[in-house]
Amino acid sequence: MFTNDEMNLMCIYNSGSRTDLIAALSALQEHLDADEVELLRLTDSVILKLNKLSDKAFEALELVPDFD
Numbered sequence: 001m002f003t004n005d006e007m008n009l010m011c012i013y014n015s016g017s018r019t020d021l022i023a024a025l026s027a028l029q030e031h032l033d034a035d036e037v038e039l040l041r042l043t044d045s046v047i048l049k050l051n052k053l054s055d056k057a058f059e060a061l062e063l064v065p066d067f068d
Contacts, residue, residue: 018058
């Protein structure tokens with residue numbers, strides 16, 4: 001469901017709950033410059049997917065970074 005880049009982004013900004021992660025990613029978007037289009041698209045994608053996910057399904061995710 002989530003790409004490797006999306007999982008890594010979630011690992012970086014995860015604060016424990018699905019709703020807190022959505023809030024953290026939304027706050028990140030407010031600080032992005034106009035030229036950071038790729039990061040904006042990535043955060044949009046993650047937020048969209050997180051909004052469709054239940055809290056229980058979020059808790060089951062293994063949020064372990066994979067920077068390879």
